[in-house]
Amino acid sequence: xxxxxxxxxxxxxxxxxxxxxxxxxxxxxxxxxxxxxxxxxxxxxxxxxxxxxxxxxxxxxxxxxxxxxxxxxxxxxxxxxxxxxxxxxxxxxxxxxxxxxxxxxxxxxxxxxxxxxxxx
Amino acid sequence: xxxxxxxxxxxxxxxxxxxxxxxxxxxxxxxxxxxxxxxxxxxxxxxxxxxxxxxxxxxxxxxxxxxxxxxxxxxxxxxxxxxxxxxxxxxxxxxxxxxxxxxxxxxxxxxxxxxxxxxxxxxxxxxxxxxxxxxxxxxxxxxxxxxxxxxxxxxxxxxxxxxxxxxxxxxxxxxxxxxxxxxxxxxxxxxxxxxxxxxxxxxxxxxxxxxxxxxxxxxxxxxxxxxxxxxxxxxxxxxxxxxxxxxxxxxxxxxxxxxxxxxxxxxxxxxxxxxxxxxxxxxxxxxxxxxxxxxxxxxxxxxxxxxxxxxxxxxxxxxxxxxxxxxxxxxxxxxxxxxxxxxxxxxxxxxxxxxxxxxxxxxxxxxxxxxxxxxxxxxxxxxxxxxxxxxxxxxxxxxxxxxxxxxxxxxxxxxxxxxxxxxxxxxxxxxxxxxxxxxxxxxxxxxxxxxxxxxxxxxxxxxxxxxxxxxxxxxxxxxxxxxxxxxxxxxxxxxxxxxxxxxxxxxxxxxxxxxxxxxxxx
Numbered sequence: 001x002x003x004x005x006x007x008x009x010x011x012x013x014x015x016x017x018x019x020x021x022x023x024x025x026x027x028x029x030x031x032x033x034x035x036x037x038x039x040x041x042x043x044x045x046x047x048x049x050x051x052x053x054x055x056x057x058x059x060x061x062x063x064x065x066x067x068x069x070x071x072x073x074x075x076x077x078x079x080x081x082x083x084x085x086x087x088x089x090x091x092x093x094x095x096x097x098x099x100x101x102x103x104x105x106x107x108x109x110x111x112x113x114x115x116x117x118x119x120x
Numbered sequence: 121x122x123x124x125x126x127x128x129x130x131x132x133x134x135x136x137x138x139x140x141x142x143x144x145x146x147x148x149x150x151x152x153x154x155x156x157x158x159x160x161x162x163x164x165x166x167x168x169x170x171x172x173x174x175x176x177x178x179x180x181x182x183x184x185x186x187x188x189x190x191x192x193x194x195x196x197x198x199x200x201x202x203x204x205x206x207x208x209x210x211x212x213x214x215x216x217x218x219x220x221x222x223x224x225x226x227x228x229x230x231x232x233x234x235x236x237x238x239x240x241x242x243x244x245x246x247x248x249x250x251x252x253x254x255x256x257x258x259x260x261x262x263x264x265x266x267x268x269x270x271x272x273x274x275x276x277x278x279x280x281x282x283x284x285x286x287x288x289x290x291x292x293x294x295x296x297x298x299x300x301x302x303x304x305x306x307x308x309x310x311x312x313x314x315x316x317x318x319x320x321x322x323x324x325x326x327x328x329x330x331x332x333x334x335x336x337x338x339x340x341x342x343x344x345x346x347x348x349x350x351x352x353x354x355x356x357x358x359x360x361x362x363x364x365x366x367x368x369x370x371x372x373x374x375x376x377x378x379x380x381x382x383x384x385x386x387x388x389x390x391x392x393x394x395x396x397x398x399x400x401x402x403x404x405x406x407x408x409x410x411x412x413x414x415x416x417x418x419x420x421x422x423x424x425x426x427x428x429x430x431x432x433x434x435x436x437x438x439x440x441x442x443x444x445x446x447x448x449x450x451x452x453x454x455x456x457x458x459x460x461x462x463x464x465x466x467x468x469x470x471x472x473x474x475x476x477x478x479x480x481x482x483x484x485x486x487x488x489x490x491x492x493x494x495x496x497x498x499x500x501x502x503x504x505x506x507x508x509x510x511x512x513x514x515x516x517x518x519x520x521x522x523x524x525x526x527x528x529x530x531x532x533x534x535x536x537x538x539x540x541x542x543x544x545x546x547x548x549x550x551x552x553x554x555x556x557x558x559x560x561x562x563x564x565x566x567x568x569x570x571x572x573x574x575x576x577x578x579x580x581x582x583x584x585x586x587x588x589x590x591x592x593x594x595x596x597x598x599x600x601x602x603x604x605x606x607x608x609x610x611x612x613x614x615x616x617x618x619x620x621x622x623x624x625x626x627x628x629x630x631x632x633x634x635x636x637x638x639x640x641x642x
Binding site: 008009010011012013014015016017018020022023025026066067069070071072073074076077080081084087088091094095097099101102103105106108109110113114116117 | 293294297298301302305333336337340341343344347348352354355357358361406410414421424425427428430465466469503504505507508509532533537538541542545546549567571572574575576579580581582583584610611612613614615617618619
């Protein structure tokens with residue numbers, strides 16, 4: 001009984017062509033972290049807290065206030081959103097916020113489905 | 121028959137009656153004290169949960185259970201309703217219970233600051249809980265419509281809970297407009313079925329359905345309306361408004377109601393129209409592909425829109441849209457290939473992935489909304505542009521967010537990975553390109569939430585958040601419960617799949633046992 005419970009709990013998830021076992025994955029990750037920790041031990045030990053070493057280096061520029069230093073949510077992935085501006089312009093036009101447009105989209109999809117009825 | 125068997129036999133109506141009665145009693149109990157009301161609502165939900173657990177154990181062991189309201193003799197001209205509870209119904213009821221229970225625990229502190237309207241709040245929560253369970257347990261298509269309507273009205277009132285905020289009222293208005301129009305089309309579809317077959321029971325209809333042209337119209341109406349209620353693109357636009365403006369404790373329970381609409385799609389396609397897999401007049405392959413196309417567009421637009429959001433709750437809402445797409449992806453593959461004997465196993469695996477993702481999506485998105493609510497509770501901020509460094513003051517909330525982030529992005533070893541893996545692999549058999557798009561969108565979803573992690577939780581401690589403290593214990597407990605289930609489901613996916621998901625999918629795929637069980641009662 002206990003063995004079957006063990007098998008049920010720790011069994012691999014069969015996906016058709018492969019399998020997934022989180023416990024095995026976690027053991028592998030723990031081993032990987034241990035290796036990283038050992039490699040880290042070979043690093044230099046001259047690092048000193050509470051010294052100039054911990055200060056941000058901004059190419060000699062003056063450090064801004066904390067609020068200004070933090071990259072805001074809307075600035076993250078700026079390059080991505082800028083390069084897909086054309087797509088976002090279309091999507092923004094789609095999302096008007098008008099209830100009548102919401103109903104329109106529903107009617108459009110229903111119309112397309114009705115046309116497909118003839119096909120199926 | 122011992123007492124336990126009697127309780128199990130009566131559990132389908134009791135699961136509806138107890139929270140419904142509780143909803144009507146809540147305003148009266150509120151007159152005593154707020155604490156008495158909270159305890160009362162807690163007892164009601166816990167008792168319902170106990171009954172769901174008993175019913176689930178019985179259904180998983182002995183197959184579908186029916187309950188007849190009214191006369192058993194069909195010759196009598198009386199109104200009667202049948203409840204038909206199979207493994208899928210109880211699976212959905214378990215999801216609904218978890219979300220409602222967590223919502224309640226979270227509400228104890230989250231809504232405590234509200235001085236007015238809490239009696240109505242808890243009444244509506246119980247009504248929404250009742251209607252969602254009703255949609256999942258009923259075997260009568262008109263009864264499904266009635267519960268859908270109750271769900272719409274109670275959801276609308278809850279979305280507009282912050283009546284002082286114009287945005288909340290506007291979101292509720294849009295929700296009720298869309299829901300009412302959708303419900304009217306559902307009623308129209310039911311009318312078309314009733315006019316042809318003189319029946320409203322799903323199993324009876326499934327037994328006699330002729331797959332006429334009108335039946336095809338009905339199927340499309342159900343897919344369009346319930347797909348819209350579930351959040352399929354481009355009919356999803358109400359969802360970011362509603363999810364984003366409702367209190368977080370409400371959003372998590374509305375997620376359950378949304379999943380009940382998705383359950384409706386499953387029930388209609390696989391039980392009511394289950395014969396289409398052997399029928400030549402209706403092509404399940406084409407229907408599967410229609411759903412697949414809508415699903416992949418849903419994933420793409422959901423993720424792309426989530427990436428540019430700066431409002432935390434709207435961002436999660438768009439991620440929720442994308443996640444719904446993943447569920448439909450699994451369902452679409454199932455519909456497309458189940459009629460092909462050579463790909464039957466692929467279809468079943470896809471369905472398992474889709475159904476498994478229903479519970480995973482509810483938990484993952486639910487947890488993220490609770491985190492967003494916790495941040496709003498302490499900072500009164502929802503804009504990511506105005507946040508930063510919160511991890512320093514809100515350590516536990518940050519941990520819960522990271523768990524939610526990894527889970528919703530389908531990162532191993534979280535629960536989302538297991539269900540998405542099943543979907544990816546099965547859809548790869550059908551069309552590798554769709555599988556690649558789905559994986560890429562998951563990566564984008566991860567990037568989206570890494571943005572939130574960076575802008576809200578990491579970075580320097582902002583002076584304006586010096587006084588920010590961790591949220592009260594009941595809110596932490598609610599987030600902790602969901603996080604614990606996420607981790608458990610992630611670590612033991614095979615256990616969940618064998619004991620919860622596979623019975624639900626088997627019940628869905630083999631509709632003959634469902635029909636014969638009910639026809640035996642009739």
